[in-house]
Amino acid sequence: MRIRSILSVAALAGSLTLFCQPAYAAVSEAPRGSIVVTDIVEYQCTTTGVAEKQDIKVKVELTMPAGATTGKQMIIDWHGTYLDDTTALRVPTxxxxxxxxxxxxxxxxxxxxxxxxxxxGxxxxxxxxxxxxxxxxxxMRATPSNAxxxxxxxxxINFGTKTSEPSIQCKVQNAAALTTSTLTVASADGQPTDSVPVPPSPQPTPTVTTTADGQPTDSVPVTPRSQPTPTVTATVTQASAAGNGKVIKTPSGGAATGGGGESGPDGRALIATGFLLTLAAAIGLLLRRRSLPGG
Structure with missing residues (x-):
C-alpha cells in the first residue's frame, strides 16, 4: 500500500509540473533581433495659455526594429511610464x-x-x-530612403488633438545624458550598408583635328563614284595668210569639207549673170511679140 501511495503522489506531482508554467513565462519578450533601451527622460512641459511650466520625468523604453530596409516603413516602439507621481504631468485647470x-x-x-x-497614443x-x-x-513610424x-x-512628447496644434509641449532637458540606440538600415537591393556607389569613370573625349577644307585628319575620304567623261575630238584648220584668221573647229565624225564656205568660186557672180540672162531673154521676147503682125 505504501508503494502504491508513493507512486500515486509521484504521478500527481508530474502532472502538475506539466500543466503549471513558471511565472516568468508570462512576461512578453521583444521581437527576436530587436534592441530595447530604457532611459529616464527629463522633460519641461509648456501649456498653451499658461505661464507656469511643469517639469516631469518619464521612463522611456525604445525598441529598435530588426531587418529595417530602405524604401519600407519601419516601426520604433515607444513605451513610457512616469518615474513617480511627484514628477507626473497634470491636466491644467x-x-x-x-x-x-x-x-x-x-x-x-x-x-x-x-x-x-x-x-x-x-x-x-x-x-x-x-x-x-x-x-x-x-x-513610431518612419521610412528610410538611405542605407x-x-x-x-x-x-x-506633445499632447493635443492635432499634431500641428499641440496643447502641451514637452521638450527634452537631458538629451546629452540619454543612451543612444543603434538603428541599422539595409539596402533593399542587397548592397552592403556601408558601400558608396562609385560613379563610372569618364571616357576620354576624342579630339578631332580638321584640315583647311573642313575634313578630319583621321577620317578616310570616300572617293565618289567616277562618272564617264565624254571625249570630244576637234580638228583645227588654220586659214591661209590671205584669210581672215578665223579658226574652224570640226567635230569628230563630221564630214570632211575642206575649207568650208570660204573656198571655191564666188556665188554672187553666178547669181548676177543668171539674172542678166533672164532679163535679156524677157526683153527679146517682148520685142519679138511687138514686131509680129497684129502685135
Whole structure:
C-alpha cells in the first residue's frame, strides 16, 4: 500500500509540473533581433495659455526594429511610464479638449533624409488629475530612403488633438545624458550598408583635328563614284595668210569639207549673170511679140 501511495503522489506531482508554467513565462519578450533601451527622460512641459511650466520625468523604453530596409516603413516602439507621481504631468485647470492624444517622437541622426519618427497614443483625461500615458506601446513610424547605421534617442512628447496644434509641449532637458540606440538600415537591393556607389569613370573625349577644307585628319575620304567623261575630238584648220584668221573647229565624225564656205568660186557672180540672162531673154521676147503682125 505504501508503494502504491508513493507512486500515486509521484504521478500527481508530474502532472502538475506539466500543466503549471513558471511565472516568468508570462512576461512578453521583444521581437527576436530587436534592441530595447530604457532611459529616464527629463522633460519641461509648456501649456498653451499658461505661464507656469511643469517639469516631469518619464521612463522611456525604445525598441529598435530588426531587418529595417530602405524604401519600407519601419516601426520604433515607444513605451513610457512616469518615474513617480511627484514628477507626473497634470491636466491644467482649464482642462484639455476631448480627443487629446499623446504624440511621441524619436530623434534619428546619421542617415541622410531621416531625422525623426512619430507615433500617436490615445488618452483618457480628467481635470486636475495626472495626464495618463498610454498603457499600450506607441508605434513610431518612419521610412528610410538611405542605407546605413543611425543613432536614436527619445525626443519630445506633445499632447493635443492635432499634431500641428499641440496643447502641451514637452521638450527634452537631458538629451546629452540619454543612451543612444543603434538603428541599422539595409539596402533593399542587397548592397552592403556601408558601400558608396562609385560613379563610372569618364571616357576620354576624342579630339578631332580638321584640315583647311573642313575634313578630319583621321577620317578616310570616300572617293565618289567616277562618272564617264565624254571625249570630244576637234580638228583645227588654220586659214591661209590671205584669210581672215578665223579658226574652224570640226567635230569628230563630221564630214570632211575642206575649207568650208570660204573656198571655191564666188556665188554672187553666178547669181548676177543668171539674172542678166533672164532679163535679156524677157526683153527679146517682148520685142519679138511687138514686131509680129497684129502685135
Amino acid at each position: 482649464a482642462g484639455l479638449a476631448g480627443g487629446t492624444k499623446l504624440y511621441a517622437y524619436a530623434s534619428i541622426s546619421g542617415l541622410t533624409g531621416l531625422t525623426s519618427a512619430t507615433g500617436v 490615445e488618452l483618457t483625461l480628467s481635470a486636475g488629475q495626472i495626464v495618463p500615458l498610454p498603457s499600450a506601446v506607441v508605434s 546605413g547605421t543611425a543613432t536614436v534617442r527619445p525626443a519630445a
